Amino acid sequence: MFFLKLLSIISIFSICTILGHYYGQKYALRFENLVALEQCIKILETEIVYGATPLPEALSNVYKKGKPRVSYIFEEIKRDLVANKRSFVYDSFLEIAGELYKSLYFKKEDVEIVLSLGRVLGSSDRDDQSKIFKLVLKQIGAQIEEAKVEKNQNEKLYRNLGVITGIGIIILLI
Amino acid sequence: MMKEVKIYDSLVGNLNEELKEALRKVPLHLKGKVEEIRLKKDRPLMIYYDGKDYFVSKKGEVSKDISKAMIVEGNHIESTFQLISNYSAYAYLEEIKNGYITVTGGHRIGIGGKVVYGLRGIENIKNISSLNIRIAREKIGISDFLMPYLIKGRKGFYNTLIISPPQCGKTTLLRDIIRNLSNGWANYYEGFKVSIVDERSELAGMYNGVPQKDVGIRTDVLDGCLKSDGIIMAIRSLSPDIIAVDEIGGKRDVEAIHEALRAGIKLIATIHGSSIQEIKEKQSMREIFEERIFERYIVLDRSKGVGTVKELADRNGNPISFVRGA
Numbered sequence: 459m460f461f462l463k464l465l466s467i468i469s470i471f472s473i474c475t476i477l478g479h480y481y482g483q484k485y486a487l488r489f490e491n492l493v494a495l496e497q498c499i500k501i502l503e504t505e506i507v508y509g510a511t512p513l514p515e516a517l518s519n520v521y522k523k524g525k526p527r528v529s530y531i532f533e534e535i536k537r538d539l540v541a542n543k544r545s546f547v548y549d550s551f552l553e554i555a556g557e558l559y560k561s562l563y564f565k566k567e568d569v570e571i572v573l574s575l576g577r578v579l580g581s582s583d584r585d586d587q588s589k590i591f592k593l594v595l596k597q598i599g600a601q602i603e604e605a606k607v608e609k610n611q612n613e614k615l616y617r618n619l620g621v622i623t624g625i626g627i628i629i630l631l632i
Numbered sequence: 633m634m635k636e637v638k639i640y641d642s643l644v645g646n647l648n649e650e651l652k653e654a655l656r657k658v659p660l661h662l663k664g665k666v667e668e669i670r671l672k673k674d675r676p677l678m679i680y681y682d683g684k685d686y687f688v689s690k691k692g693e694v695s696k697d698i699s700k701a702m703i704v705e706g707n708h709i710e711s712t713f714q715l716i717s718n719y720s721a722y723a724y725l726e727e728i729k730n731g732y733i734t735v736t737g738g739h740r741i742g743i744g745g746k747v748v749y750g751l752r753g754i755e756n757i758k759n760i761s762s763l764n765i766r767i768a769r770e771k772i773g774i775s776d777f778l779m780p781y782l783i784k785g786r787k788g789f790y791n792t793l794i795i796s797p798p799q800c801g802k803t804t805l806l807r808d809i810i811r812n813l814s815n816g817w818a819n820y821y822e823g824f825k826v827s828i829v830d831e832r833s834e835l836a837g838m839y840n841g842v843p844q845k846d847v848g849i850r851t852d853v854l855d856g857c858l859k860s861d862g863i864i865m866a867i868r869s870l871s872p873d874i875i876a877v878d879e880i881g882g883k884r885d886v887e888a889i890h891e892a893l894r895a896g897i898k899l900i901a902t903i904h905g906s907s908i909q910e911i912k913e914k915q916s917m918r919e920i921f922e923e924r925i926f927e928r929y930i931v932l933d934r935s936k937g938v939g940t941v942k943e944l945a946d947r948n949g950n951p952i953s954f955v956r957g958a
Contacts, residue, residue, distance in 0.1 A: 506722060513719040539719065545648060545711030547719050580719040583756055587722050 466631070471624040478620015482613040488563040489605040494528035495562075496598045499575070502532070503591040506584070513547065513580040514540055531557060535576075551576025571597045636664035636769065643739050643767060644669075648711040650690075651677065654702050657692020667799070667938075669765040672744075673709055676701030683799075683934065713760050716741055726856060729754045730832065738768040738837015738844035768837055770845050771801075774939060775808040779817070781944060781954055782809065782928055786821050789813065789874055791893075791925055794902040795911055796932035801939030802902040803834050803878055805932065807845055809900060810835070810876050814848020824898075826851045827872035829862030835878055860884035867895045874898045883916050893925060907931060908949050924948070 501523050505516035514536050521533035531554050538550040551573050558564045558572060575594050580587075640663040644655045647669075654677060655669065668680035676698055677688045686694045687701035716735050717724050724733050733741045744762035748755045782790050792809070796802035816823030830836050830853055837844035838855040847853065852870045854862040859877045863885075866872050875892050877885070880901045892899055905911045908929050912921050920926065924947045931943040944952045 506720075510723045511720075512723050516720075543649075543715060545707070545714060547714070580717075581714070581721055583725050584722045 467628050470627050470631075471621075474624030474627065475617075475620045478617045478623070481620070482616035484563045485605070485609040485612045485616075488565070488568075489602065489609045491528055491562040491564065492568060492598060492602045492605050494525035495568075495572070496595065496602060498524035498529050498532060499591065499595060499598065503588070503595070506580070507588045507591065510584065528562065531562075547579050547581075548573070548576045551579075565601075568598075568601050571601065639737065639769070640664065640666055640767060643735070643737060643765065646712075646715050646735060648708045648715070651702075651704070651708055651712065654688055654690050654692050655679075658688060658694055659692075662694055667767055667769075669767070670762070671704045671709055671712065671765070672762040673704060673706050675704060677704050709760055709763060712763060713743075716763075725756065727833070728757055731757070732832065734833040734837060734839060736839050736844065738770075738834070738839065740766045740768065740832070740834055742766065768834070768845065769804060771804050771808060771939070772811070772846060773808065774801075775805055775812055777955060778809065778930065778941070778944070779812050779820075781952060783821050789824060789898045789900075790927035791898055792900045792928040792930065793911075793926040794900075794930045794932065795905045795908060796902065797906050797934075798904060799938070800932045800934050802932055805930070805939055806876060806878060806900065806902050807835055807847060810851060811846050811848045813874055813900075814850040816850075823848070823850045824873040825871065826874045826876055827862075827866035827870045828853045829857055829859050829866060829875065829877045830855050831857060831859050831862070831878070835876070858884075860888040863888035863892050867892055867897060872897055874900060876900045878902050879904060881914070881916060886916055886920060889920065889925065899925075906933070908943075908945060912949075928952075 498520050501520045502516060505511040505519050506513070509516070511519065517532045517536035521529045521536070523529070524532065534554050534557070535550045538544065538553050539547060544550050555569055555573060558569045571594060575590070578590050637660060641656065644652055647655065651671070658666070658679070662681065665681040666679045670678040670680065670685070678685050679688055679694065680686070686696060687698055688694055689700040690702045693700060716733055721728065727733050728743060731743055733743065735741060742764035743757050743760055744764070745757045745760040747757055782792055784790055794802045794806055810826055810828060813824045814826045826848060828835050828847060828851060830838065833855055835845070836847045836851075836853045836855065838853055843853055852866070852872070854865060857865065859880060860882070863875055863877065866875050875897055878901070880886070880889070880903055889899060903911055903917070908931065911917050927947040929943070929945040929949065930941060931945070933940055933942045935942065941954070941956065944954045946952055
């Protein structure tokens, strides 16, 4: 009986701690992914504005040079673009929107910024593209700041909340 | 014929899905003949062959009946432009400024729309309203019968001018002559080092640095380069035996030609016109004629199909009798 009780206590404590950790981690991951996204978009900017590299090749280069945690989405965009012979680049960006929410923990505003890039990517001259990249990078910069504040506020909070909830349930049960 | 059909199908594969659908259904015997595909916003889908325009329906039927024609919409043009520019308008801006894009296979796509001027001349073409797709047909061997009249001994070459109205195959003929000059003929003459100044990317059809047309093994290409600049650059850096240029005519071109001749380099060029006399009367060409720079004139027309050699003449304009090719 004692062992059963001990096992239940350990299980409840572990589950609550893991859940707290998971929710806290989401804030940290969003922040880290946004930073990686910023780096990827800077690489894409270099490829397009300075190298005039055709878009499919530029997207592949971002995949190779960028941080893998985010850069793989650029390869997916390229694959979709080329394989489906999309009429518009935006269509391929829309295809990966779900992935941005699900795997990178991006918020709606973050995804909108990525999609806004997809709407105009490659469709104008280099000067225009340069202006677009500057705007997008500025917006991502603001999102990074916001994500950092949220991370600092919530990461620890959720972790502690998980532990405290676990202890609370155990006390109530005992 | 099958090769021509393949070229047509692969080019059509780069178009918008709905256009592709219609154009792929065009009868097989016509696919090999099509010279141009014309897309104009809110206008019927047209193809051009045998010197005439025809309308194409959604089912791929080709006729003169406009009521059956498929209407090209704005989004067809927009998405075709995205596909042909490889989603990278910025990478083709220099070409777009000149009014065209060259795609894989060396096909040239002319662009119509709103031309945007800036401080440095034309900056871009926006609101694209029409695309004129010219199918580049490579006809290997069409110049073979002419080569004996252009070669002097085993190592010499006569400066040659090809005179032809538009759409009569002057670029195709020039390309094949270049190929023959560059490769050489066993037991007849050795290959020459040829430099092509390909201002409009039509001759070699360069795509990603690779000539899409067979221009021979000893050929260097200055792609997208102004003729006047390219001739000087070739003299200085490529040590050519022969320089080849398409569509000469400007004053600066003539100056550059003189420069090449002073360096002992031979020349082959084309010019728009229908006879030697007509060219002689052009202000910019008068000097060249007076100096008798060109030693062979080839005049083309369409009397027996595209690329018919109407006349072959020597430096004085006297006809040379020749045996026509098959």
